[in-house]
Amino acid sequence: MKIKTLFIACLAGLCVATTVSADIQSRQIRFGYGLNENSNQGRATKLFAEEVGRLSDGKLRIRPFGGATLGSDVQMQQALLGGAQEMMVGSTATLVGIVPEMAIWDTPFLFNSAEEADVILDGPVGQQVMDKLEEKGLIGLVYWENGFRNLTNSRRPVETLEDLDGIRLRVMQNNVFLDSFKTLGANAVPMAFSELFTALETRTVDGQENPYNTILSSKFYEVQEYLTVTNHVYSPWIVLVSQRFWDRLSQVERDILLEAAITARDFERQDTREEAARALSELQEKGMKVNELGSDEVERMRAQLTDVNQSIAEAVGMDLWNSLQQALAEARAGNSMSSN
Numbered sequence: 001m002k003i004k005t006l007f008i009a010c011l012a013g014l015c016v017a018t019t020v021s022a023d024i025q026s027r028q029i030r031f032g033y034g035l036n037e038n039s040n041q042g043r044a045t046k047l048f049a050e051e052v053g054r055l056s057d058g059k060l061r062i063r064p065f066g067g068a069t070l071g072s073d074v075q076m077q078q079a080l081l082g083g084a085q086e087m088m089v090g091s092t093a094t095l096v097g098i099v100p101e102m103a104i105w106d107t108p109f110l111f112n113s114a115e116e117a118d119v120i121l122d123g124p125v126g127q128q129v130m131d132k133l134e135e136k137g138l139i140g141l142v143y144w145e146n147g148f149r150n151l152t153n154s155r156r157p158v159e160t161l162e163d164l165d166g167i168r169l170r171v172m173q174n175n176v177f178l179d180s181f182k183t184l185g186a187n188a189v190p191m192a193f194s195e196l197f198t199a200l201e202t203r204t205v206d207g208q209e210n211p212y213n214t215i216l217s218s219k220f221y222e223v224q225e226y227l228t229v230t231n232h233v234y235s236p237w238i239v240l241v242s243q244r245f246w247d248r249l250s251q252v253e254r255d256i257l258l259e260a261a262i263t264a265r266d267f268e269r270q271d272t273r274e275e276a277a278r279a280l281s282e283l284q285e286k287g288m289k290v291n292e293l294g295s296d297e298v299e300r301m302r303a304q305l306t307d308v309n310q311s312i313a314e315a316v317g318m319d320l321w322n323s324l325q326q327a328l329a330e331a332r333a334g335n336s337m338s339s340n
Contacts, residue, residue: 023252032070039217044268051260072192083244106176139241141261146235152224153207212279229292
């Protein structure tokens with residue numbers, strides 16, 4: 001990256017170092033996120049802030065705001081668009097209203113593994129989708145991991161497709177999630193994450209779907225009895241910058257934010273996966289009744305969602321959809337060869 005070249009050049013002479021220093025102004029950057037400080041999201045944000053401070057010699061200061069204190073993902077996105085907030089990390093799913101192509105990541109049962117998701121998200125297809133943000137006034141830096149999503153509810157175990165019938169299920173404010181769960185028979189209710197715990201506690205909704213880490217860190221086990229392992233969607237987060245703020249930054253400052261975001265991404269993915277491996281057993285220890293959806297039922301759900309997948313392909317554009325399918329086929333072929 002350019003920043004590395006610049007910093008190495010600093011070693012060659014004082015004048016170059018002075019030039020680099022002059023390209024970094026003293027700035028405070030508000031960085032919002034939805035989960036609490038002790039979550040995987042919070043830990044990665046803390047590392048990101050430390051890296052930005054280190055690379056900028058303390059001139060760029062990230063001020064984290066966790067627990068949705070700056071609003072829901074949608075509210076923070078609007079604040080970034082208006083220039084009232086500088087940065088955030090949040091779900092790609094809530095960006096679909098701004099960038100329709102983001103809906104491609106909501107495709108049910110799209111990825112077979114987290115490692116497969118890394119290859120696609122960090123590759124040309126992921127970048128192609130991210131680049132669409134700039135047309136709308138946002139800058140995407142990197143994808144972080146939320147993880148594979150699973151179902152919880154307070155009414156009954158979900159062991160078959162029919163068990164979803166009538167369950168009031170909170171979903172993100174996203175048409176793909178709405179259409180998917182309505183198609184599967186649930187009563188899908190769009191709702192901001194910041195409102196979710198109270199809605200579960202008061203039985204305004206019966207259930208929700210999120211990765212194990214989020215279920216644990218948000219203490220949903222206190223208000224949910226049943227957890228069904230479905231792995232129905234791999235859910236990425238994305239680190240965003242307000243373009244209005246970005247346009248005021250020097251290239252050196254931009255490079256610092258990007259380099260720190262990549263470092264935090266790599267940490268966050270590893271941290272998330274290690275935590276997910278522990279979270280399921282912890283949720284069982286805390287009293288949740290866990291069952292895994294059988295492969296036959298997964299295939300029944302896949303078949304039920306054929307029309308939803310077709311509508312996603314049409315919404316994001318067939319060229320993008322076909323590029324994704326080709327990239328997935330290549331990734332799977334490469335993985336198959338490497339395992340032989």
